[in-house]
Amino acid sequence: MVLHPRPGPIAAAMYTLRDLDVEAIVLHGPSGCCFGPARLLERDGVRVFTTALSDNEIVFGGEERLSRVLRRIDEAFRPRLIGLVGTCTSMIIGENLRRAAEEAGVADRTICCNIHNCAGDNTVGAIEVLREALGMGLISKEEFERQRHALEMATRLERTRGTARMEYLPDGPGDDPKAVAREVVKSLRNGERIACVLNAKKETAFLFADLMLALAEARDEVGGRIEFVANLDPNVGLPRIRGYSKTILEELSARGIHVDLLTGGLDEYPVTGERAREAILSSPPELAVIAGVPHAVAVEGRVRTIAVTSGSRATSNLKSLGYDYAVNEPGAHRVSLGREKRIRRSLLGSAIRKAAREGL
């Protein structure tokens, strides 16, 4: 039993729909449902709508309202592809999303996701969307199986090493970025070898990749050696996700950074975490800086580690797992979601640059 709040299947379904490049997501439920993720996705260029169900629709049914909403969206915005997601309210009263989409005349371009937040792990929502996309011929069977495998691994990882592994995890402040930056710079100045590992999840890579830039800049300033390991394979994942990798690799290349080992794609962090772990342990560096989802790279206790992640609960989890340092980069989604995709400045990255520049 996990007592602290956890992400749910609806948000996971919405993010996966965004990855499939739907132009509109319709939540069939109350207007406040998943407000936070909905607003973030809107910043990423997806229009998010709600049927804003009230007690009237709960009692008398809301399919008619859903059809009306779908027709109205179609008239106003002509979306090429629509994602339609259930919520607890609509699924518990047995609403038929497909029938409402047919009634509105948009069924052939609507991915219907019969999911709600009581359906289990958040990954259930993502898998459901992918299954529907497979049925509509939007993705191949191989792509579906690859992603399902990664998502199931992610679920296991969260239960064994993530924030779902304990009944209750308190928030933790994490380590002071300035103090951690000094450790990094000291290590470089001493000529040590650092493994800089990016093991990020989708768009959050635009924030965590800044550690690669900052470490390279610091190395140029004070010396030392860095090996770059990153899950930025531009040939893995849906076109949008491949695009993220390509953009980041181009930006890294423009700054003279070559990735020594590509562990896989941005949508398979549990798989790439294993590969990064193997790489680190095969030739242990003096220090490993692991950014994104560090708990997928199980090297704590074997190598001196700096884990960089997003969220104070995740930071607290990393500390209790035994990572030497854990730095919180708050709001990775908030920082990295937006129309313009480029590497964003991170807290720790900025602190490392400053420490190197000022000779701290």
Add this chain to the structure above:
Amino acid sequence: MRSVAVYGKGGIGKSTLASNMARALGKAGLKVLIVGCDPKCDSTMNITGKRIPPLLELMREDRNPPPDTFLFRANNVWCVEIGGPEPGVGCAGRGIIVGVNYLLKKLDLRDFDFVVFDVPADIVCGGLAAVVKEGYAEGVILVTSDDFMSVYAANNLCRGLSALRAKAFGLLYNMPAGGAEQVQEFSRRVGLPILGIVPYSEEIVRANKMRKTVVEAYPDSRISKVLESVSSSILGVEGGRIPRWLSIEELEEIFHEDPSGDHLRD
């Protein structure tokens, strides 16, 4: 004031008995309120002679409908139908919660001598249980006949009431068909008295066709006297109790000679 909720297997005669009880007590000079909670809206039809506008339908148009739009008086009985969705859509249970909560904001049940909630079928969800769970009714009357399935449903209701720690006044034994011993045994084991026995009656069938209660249509009939007597005894019954419930084996033991079911095996 006495308030009761009538529960029992679908089709067992809950609405017929509830409307006749209401009419009988109204006829005796009591101020009576009957609240139909079934989306079919058939609890009050035999009292008013017509289908009255369901409260939830009115609330779809106006979130705050005044009482004179949903509360109808006929023969000293005030009638309300909560209403609900068409079959197969929405949530009737949520409808009961929303409708009854609104009703209680507009009416003070203490203004009535007798209030009867006619609830659809079994306690299959929280909404259908709300009337007793929230204490709107002081206790439950379980309507049953003497066939296995209706006693099975009554036993399920006892189980629900026991879990909710809600009280029942007793059983109303409707349309006996030769199984009095079984109903008596069930009554003894769950600890609920039989409040009355209502025989099958052609007059009830004829009165239903006239959209009337039998108490009104055939006031001098034997069945009307029985219903009047049963209503009086419900009005006077003391306390109520949380019922016990039986395991399926215990229930089978009451009804079947071979409760193990061995005779069905090769």
